[in-house]
Amino acid sequence: MVTIKDVAARAGVSLGTASRVLSGGAHTSADSRSRVLAAAAELNYIAHGPARSLRRAKTDVLGLLVSDIRNPFFSELAHAAEREARRLGYTVLLANSDEDAAQEAALLRAFASQRIDGFLLAPQGGDSSALRGLLGGGMPLVCVDRTVRGSEAPTIAPDNAGGVALVLEWLRGRGHREVAFVGGPATISTGAERRDAYLSRRAEHGISTDPALVDEGDFQADSGAAAMRRILGRGMRPTAVFGADGLMTLGAVRALRAELGDAARGVELVSFDDLDWFALTDPPVSAVRTDASTIGRLGIAALVDLINGRAAVSQRVPSAFIDRAGPARATAPPLSPPTRRGRGRTPASRPDAPR
Amino acid sequence: MVTIKDVAARAGVSLGTASRVLSGGAHTSADSRSRVLAAAAELNYIAHGPARSLRRAKTDVLGLLVSDIRNPFFSELAHAAEREARRLGYTVLLANSDEDAAQEAALLRAFASQRIDGFLLAPQGGDSSALRGLLGGGMPLVCVDRTVRGSEAPTIAPDNAGGVALVLEWLRGRGHREVAFVGGPATISTGAERRDAYLSRRAEHGISTDPALVDEGDFQADSGAAAMRRILGRGMRPTAVFGADGLMTLGAVRALRAELGDAARGVELVSFDDLDWFALTDPPVSAVRTDASTIGRLGIAALVDLINGRAAVSQRVPSAFIDRAGPARATAPPLSPPTRRGRGRTPASRPDAPR
Structure with missing residues (x-):
């Protein structure tokens, strides 16, 4: 099994630095963060989930990465997700990948450097090392609208x-x-x-x-x-x-x-x-x-379940037809x-x- | 002059806790954070800017709080701001106040708990204790589209x-x-x-x-x-x-x-x-x-100037008329x-x- 020592050695940083990066702690440089996350991804490092959760201070902040904030489907989804998060005592920070896989990877790394309790992702599709790094850090994740190949994250998607x-x-x-x-x-x-x-x-x-x-x-x-x-x-x-x-x-x-x-x-x-x-x-x-609102709302509910150690399941949300x-x-x-x-x-x- | 000791005493927390909160450090509870920020706002505590900047680790992450992410004006502004930020080596985390002053205050507190280098704000208007708390923490701020009463933050707004x-x-x-x-x-x-x-x-x-x-x-x-x-x-x-x-x-x-x-x-x-x-x-x-794109772009440019210790000035962006x-x-x-x-x-x- 890959340990945090292996990650530190691969990244060329101290054990303390690797630990701080992977626990989302403060006082880590952008350079060491990206090296540690890349090493964790390459080695497929998986932190010990429950222990990790106990160590991480709760912030009551969630991340939401959407594919295109200018698409009304996603701004509606984000709006409903925020509303549900607020109802459950969380605030939401958004990020916009602009239908661009490279930007998605950069934003996943930015989220990994922030103090958030979990995140919702409308992914660009491919399995990515940035995503594996974030998951390797033990971050709870739910996908919305779209699935990620090779991921077992609960997904709330349209039918x-x-x-x-x-x-x-x-x-x-x-x-x-x-x-x-x-x-x-x-x-x-x-x-x-x-x-x-x-x-x-x-x-x-x-x-x-x-x-x-x-x-x-x-x-x-x-x-x-x-x-x-x-x-x-x-x-x-x-x-x-x-x-x-x-x-x-x-x-x-x-x-x-x-x-x-x-x-x-x-x-x-x-x-x-x-x-x-x-x-x-x-x-x-x-x-x-x-129903973008329902997808956003169910996504947040599933994420909060995961954060609190409960199970969350994938769902397909049915559609209606508007004949104009x-x-x-x-x-x-x-x-x-x-x-x-x-x-x-x-x-x-x-x-x-x-x- | 109000010192961090006064803030700690008013908040009923240790000096170390007050310092960690105001420096955006890790391992602070949501409760102590909100008490410290409220105390800092009440006392009008202003951290020593340049020294604070040196102490805070750079994250290359910026915050952007918009009034309504479902409004195409703001999703366009956010999109342009992200693009300019990326060009300058930053990523952007968004938040949506949904034209609601209470939600704006909650999001400003959430941003204060995150590791960001500065933020853009399309404000709801009123001077708020949450905003004063964030500014008191020495966070660089630029306003976009709208001005804040009683704030001297550089503002990029339409004519x-x-x-x-x-x-x-x-x-x-x-x-x-x-x-x-x-x-x-x-x-x-x-x-x-x-x-x-x-x-x-x-x-x-x-x-x-x-x-x-x-x-x-x-x-x-x-x-x-x-x-x-x-x-x-x-x-x-x-x-x-x-x-x-x-x-x-x-x-x-x-x-x-x-x-x-x-x-x-x-x-x-x-x-x-x-x-x-x-x-x-x-x-x-x-x-x-x-031109929402121009406002977003100039806003990020001004914010990055502030972060790097340069001056930034308010600007009005002219409009065009589309006769259809x-x-x-x-x-x-x-x-x-x-x-x-x-x-x-x-x-x-x-x-x-x-x-």
């Missing part, structure tokens, strides 16, 4: 397959065949699960399996716009677009308006994740509502692509009554 | 009066007389400055000074909807609505649609702060773009209020060409 099934039913009900899909990265569990559920079942819902209709972004808005432009650039003229998160759907709407002009209003939109302005656009955006489209499409979608400009919207997709 | 002047020019150019104003809280500097600039100059721009057209929210969406409903409930039928931040404008749009139905599309909207979907609604929302309305209104607004439903939008406010 991605169930949500995509709701989208597929809706697309079939609206009579769509030419559907563009702007997916998320396959390296992130939500990206992979939503994509797999969509690609494997779209044919049975009467949706074209043309690979030119499928593209991918990084869950941020600009990437959704770029993916949409690539799909249009391949000559595709979809009657509906399915974005795998709210921000990529926003990007897709922008690209459709820029490339197709007013004809963009005839394209129906559906998003995995509901944003608060989706009801206000023309046409409005229908959406799977994954007008009356069902009376006609099949046009077989020929619309012209680049001046094509009116179809009456079915834009009734005059407010919704 | 609120200049931004409102752009809105007033636009309202006059569009021929609006009946304009509803959904303002922010007078206790927060941005709320007070935007309100004062609007109320004091609207008459000279031909805008009605009827007090029934003016209401107030707390910068969050639901409060904007409630304020809009109160204005409509007083029988007002404005031709334009000016929201003092993006989220309250969102709330106002929702309330207009719910109360007026399709006639809501004839009401022009203008917001202080630009949200990324304002171009996509019908009609689109025009906006003062206060159609051709200028050809006719004066209707003198009689529109009927509750079925009133068509005016052609001028909703041209078919995409923007």
